[in-house]
Amino acid sequence: MKQVASVISRNEEVIPGIFQTWLKAPELAKGARPGQFVMVRCGKDTVLRRPLSVHRLDGDKLALLFQVKGKGTKWLSHCQKGDKLDVFGLMGNGFKIAPRVKNLLLVAGGIGIAPLYYLAESALSAGKRVTLLLGAATAKQMYPVSLLPSGLEPVLATEDGSAGHKGMVTDLLPEYATSADQIFACGPLPMLRYMAIGQKKLGIKDKPSQISLEMRMGCGVGVCYGCTIRTKNGLKQVCKDGPVFSLDEVIWDDFIRC
Amino acid sequence: MAINLKVQLAPKNKRGLLLTNPVMTASGTFGYGMEYEHLFDIQKLGAIVCKGTTFEPREGNPQPRIVETASGMLNSIGWQNIGVEALIREKAPVWAKWQVPVIVNIAGKTVEEYGQLAARLDGVPGISGIEVNISCPNVKAGGVEFGADARSAAKVTAVVRKATALPVIMKLTPTTSDIVGIAKAVAEAGADVVCLINTLKGMAIDVKTRRPVLGNVFGGLSGPAIKPVALAMVYQVADAVDIPIIGCGGIATATDALEFIMAGATAVEIGTANFWNPRATLDILEGIEKFLRKEKIKDIRKLIGIARLKS
Numbered sequence: 001m002k003q004v005a006s007v008i009s010r011n012e013e014v015i016p017g018i019f020q021t022w023l024k025a026p027e028l029a030k031g032a033r034p035g036q037f038v039m040v041r042c043g044k045d046t047v048l049r050r051p052l053s054v055h056r057l058d059g060d061k062l063a064l065l066f067q068v069k070g071k072g073t074k075w076l077s078h079c080q081k082g083d084k085l086d087v088f089g090l091m092g093n094g095f096k097i098a099p100r101v102k103n104l105l106l107v108a109g110g111i112g113i114a115p116l117y118y119l120a121e122s123a124l125s126a127g128k129r130v131t132l133l134l135g136a137a138t139a140k141q142m143y144p145v146s147l148l149p150s151g152l153e154p155v156l157a158t159e160d161g162s163a164g165h166k167g168m169v170t171d172l173l174p175e176y177a178t179s180a181d182q183i184f185a186c187g188p189l190p191m192l193r194y195m196a197i198g199q200k201k202l203g204i205k206d207k208p209s210q211i212s213l214e215m216r217m218g219c220g221v222g223v224c225y226g227c228t229i230r231t232k233n234g235l236k237q238v239c240k241d242g243p244v245f246s247l248d249e250v251i252w253d254d255f256i257r258c
Numbered sequence: 259m260a261i262n263l264k265v266q267l268a269p270k271n272k273r274g275l276l277l278t279n280p281v282m283t284a285s286g287t288f289g290y291g292m293e294y295e296h297l298f299d300i301q302k303l304g305a306i307v308c309k310g311t312t313f314e315p316r317e318g319n320p321q322p323r324i325v326e327t328a329s330g331m332l333n334s335i336g337w338q339n340i341g342v343e344a345l346i347r348e349k350a351p352v353w354a355k356w357q358v359p360v361i362v363n364i365a366g367k368t369v370e371e372y373g374q375l376a377a378r379l380d381g382v383p384g385i386s387g388i389e390v391n392i393s394c395p396n397v398k399a400g401g402v403e404f405g406a407d408a409r410s411a412a413k414v415t416a417v418v419r420k421a422t423a424l425p426v427i428m429k430l431t432p433t434t435s436d437i438v439g440i441a442k443a444v445a446e447a448g449a450d451v452v453c454l455i456n457t458l459k460g461m462a463i464d465v466k467t468r469r470p471v472l473g474n475v476f477g478g479l480s481g482p483a484i485k486p487v488a489l490a491m492v493y494q495v496a497d498a499v500d501i502p503i504i505g506c507g508g509i510a511t512a513t514d515a516l517e518f519i520m521a522g523a524t525a526v527e528i529g530t531a532n533f534w535n536p537r538a539t540l541d542i543l544e545g546i547e548k549f550l551r552k553e554k555i556k557d558i559r560k561l562i563g564i565a566r567l568k569s
Contacts, residue, residue: 001297003536041534047481048326049534071326088536216324218333218533223289223309225338226324235317235338254320 001089001221002027008083009061015141018067018111019077021085026060028089034119035212035244038089039220040064042072049088050076051217051239053115053186065114091220092243095119095184095210097128105180105207106132107195109169109187113143115212116186124151131155131176135169135187138162170194173202183209185247193252209247213238230254261550262557263543265304265524267502268387268425268450275359275387275425275450277304277525280558281515281543284506284529285310285363285389285429286335288539290349291356294532298540301357304525308349310363310391313371315341320473325462330481330508331530332460334474337365337394342378354384361387361427364418365394369404372414376421388424390414393431393456394478402459405431408443419448427504429453432487441495453504453527454495455488481530482508489521496522496563510538512545519558520565 006025014020028038032054039049050072056063068077079085095115097104104123106116113134120130131153136142139162145154156164157172165172170191177183183204185195192211199205215238218224222240229236230251236242263279282305288294291306300306318338325332340348345362353360362385366372372390379385392405392414404410411428418426428444430437432455441452457478462471470476488507496503505518506527515526531538550558 003297045329046326047329047331047530047534048324216322218324218331219287219536221289221293221536223293224287224324224333224533225309225318225335226333228318228323228335228338229321230317 001091003086003088004028006085006087008079008081008085010081011077011079013077014065014144014147018065018143020055021064021066021076021079023062023064023085023087024060025062025087028087029057029060029062032057032062032090033094034122035094035115036090036092037115037243038064038087039091039217040076041086041088043075046072046075048218049220051091051220053212054090055114055117056121057118065111065117067111088220091239093241095212095244097123097126098182098208101128101181103129103179103181104131105176105183106130107169107173107183107185107187108132108143109135109191110137110141112185112187112191112212114186116184117149119184120152121149124149131180133157133169133172133176170198170202173204177203177207180207183207184211185209186212189214189255192247193255196247196250196252199247210244211247211250212243213245213250214243259551259554259556261547262559263547265559267427267504267525270501271425271450273423273425275305277359279304279543279546280519280525281539281546282504282525282527283307283532283539284527285391287529287532291358291360292352294536297536302543303358303539305359305361305386307361307363307389307527308345309339310337310365310394311339311342311345311375312337312365312367313342313375315339315344322471322473325471325477327460327462327479328483330479330483332462332472332477332479333457334472334477336474342375346378346382350382350384352384356384359386360384361389363389363391363429365391369414369417373417373421376418376424376426380422380424385424387427388418388422389427389429389453390418391429391456393429402431402433405440406434408436408439411440412443412447415444415447415449425450427451427453429456429506431456432458432484432491432507437491438494438498441499445499445501449501451502451504452495452499453506454491455484455507458484458487480508482510484508485514489517492518492523493521493566496566509542510535512542512549515542515546516549516561519561520563522563522566524562
């Protein structure tokens with residue numbers, strides 16, 4: 001883990017409210033695994049760093065993808081090429097693709113595409129077949145299909161039906177899970193919880209599934225216990241022991257209110 | 259110019275608590291020390307105060323547990339920790355090999371439990387002192403209820419004092435109208451050091467969900483927002499007690515730390531700043547040294563309480 005003064009090489013609004021920030025950070029780009037994240041200092045007016053997934057990787061550059069939600073992400077969205085960014089990382093365990101699997105199914109709800117993009121790229125370059133179920137509220141809020149890695153098979157869902165299937169992205173699971181050997185998901189907590197409690201109905205009960213959790217974090221290194229969750233294997237810190245967990249492991253009833 | 263940064267936190271205690279410099283970590287923001295070992299040389303620090311430790315392991319409070327606020331943050335961790343036995347088994351043997359003294363922060367549900375914890379830690383190699391948390395706003399039983407008035411604060415102090423020969427630091431809550439009275443009471447009851455201050459009780463509401471943000475509703479406010487409050491309390495207490503004071507609350511820079519020392523603190527604890535700057539403690543230590551050099555002050559002790567106006 002290193003605290004690095006990276007340099008922003010590009011910062012653009014991919015779709016309204018969602019930004020992609022490319023950083024030159026050789027110390028971090030080297031050895032970054034899909035599913036890992038960094039803690040970003042978003043200006044002097046913030047006290048807590050913002051945990052953001054490694055979205056893409058290109059040589060010594062690394063991209064973050066984030067939605068503007070509050071003070072920190074707003075500050076980050078205003079950063080420009082050449083600006084320095086204080087980044088602390090890499091954190092977390094990352095996704096694990098089982099060695100012999102051929103077909104991966106990725107489920108992204110909204111900004112949940114952030115860590116799955118890099119996972120898809122890695123899997124594709126390792127010769128796996130990757131299908132991505134990509135969900136958003138409306139077509140306008142959908143991550144642009146044109147930007148997805150080539151070779152990926154995207155299937156879209158929107159809540160208002162303006163693109164692809166009308167409904168939730170998880171509605172697509174029964175159809176696409178059949179041919180999947182392993183499932184990877186990232187999205188809002190209610191989406192992940194729905195997948196966990198509806199495993200049988202969604203046809204994913206016997207499919208090994210990994211999910212990446214988004215949680216408020218303080219330190220990023222496992223000392224503050226701000227991101228602790230209960231799992232079937234005891235208490236876990238999302239920053240240190242996660243953010244990737246097996247779908248079955250998490251005690252989802254704890255997140256009814258979250 | 260040779261500069262002395264050494265401070266003695268427990269001059270009246272037989273074992274003493276000599277720090278190579280006044281920069282310490284605040285409990286709950288630095289784990290057990292090991293977590294930061296690979297980031298910088300933690301042996302350079304004055305002391306490390308570990309995560310609050312209870313008799314039995316505790317799961318802590320429901321999520322969400324933290325939220326950022328203006329110039330600060332709220333936390334309601336709720337004493338999640340591995341328990342005193344695991345601490346003695348797994349952490350203390352590592353600390354015993356360190357140069358930097360480690361102080362164990364303890365928290366009890368009852369007065370007796372504080373005594374039992376102190377007795378259990380007494381004589382364990384690797385432990386240089388005990389910091390008694392009678393000021394946590396995040397638990398139902400224990401914590402702040404013992405620290406809110408002078409009588410109960412003194413009672414806990416006396417029980418801990420009796421149970422251990424280790425230097426005893428009483429960490430006090432700012433949620434009181436009588437900080438001076440409480441500090442005096444714990445000093446009389448045998449405390450070697452007082453630490454001021456723990457977090458202030460606060461809350462945040464999510465206007466979209468119309469619910470409190472924190473799972474535990476209330477949390478403890480920390481960070482730069484509380485620095486002036488902490489500084490005023492250190493200044494007030496420094497006039498009233500003759501035991502050393504540790505200043506704590508929103509310290510993020512060497513200037514902040516120097517303000518506390520000039521108000522009367524012998525050492526400082528750095529908490530929330532560790533989260534945005536994992537090297538905050540070391541940066542502050544280097545900054546203090548630089549200041550002394552620039553101002554041609556040979557001994558940090560010359561600055562302790564220097565800002566206090568004679569009454």
